[in-house]
Amino acid sequence: AQRVTQPEKLLSVFKGAPVELKCNYSYSGSPELFWYVQYSRQRLQLLLRHISRESIKGFTADLNKGETSFHLKKPFAQEEDSAMYYCALSPSGGGADGLTFGKGTHLIIQP
């Protein structure tokens, strides 16, 4: 069975500092990895997915199959980045696969 681990429940950094939210996964095949974000009083929304290899709101994430990691990074944190961040995994079989989520990391950006 697949599993997603986010070791940090809470991460607090100062504005302008680099941010790295850790995510490790276990899955026997080649999964698809995602980062979802939930701002205060808003719904879960997709931030980025590994197959897109794009930067969204300054965030990037690289899939490292050797380390089975998909860490989320941003070089300079902004106050509006404060939110809950969830790493999620989907088996790559296609179709209506359920996502397996990590427990989430609460990111607080201090002014």
Next chain:
Amino acid sequence: EPEVTQTPSHQVTQMGQEVILRCVPISNHLYFYWYRQILGQKVEFLVSFYNNEISEKSEIFDDQFSVERPDGSNFTLKIRSTKLEDSAMYFCASSSKSSYNEQFFGPGTRLTVL
């Protein structure tokens, strides 16, 4: 921009009662999902639905639960004989056929079982 909607936003029920949580997925989406999040815990997958049938379900989705697409727009989750431990946020999500892994979430229904 189209969004997934869910009603009600908060449902309070007595233990043993049946509840129906409602979702309106994005109109051209074909895949539908239910997740739940017990307070302080992770978001957990319950079930996915495609082509008018269950596509995948988790161990949580036992005989107490059922899903239905009663018409062309609604997608419902029924929980029979609710238990205290069913108290949670329930999220509906949908995705399109061309981008089935990009799931769009609703705002959630908070279910409180007393």
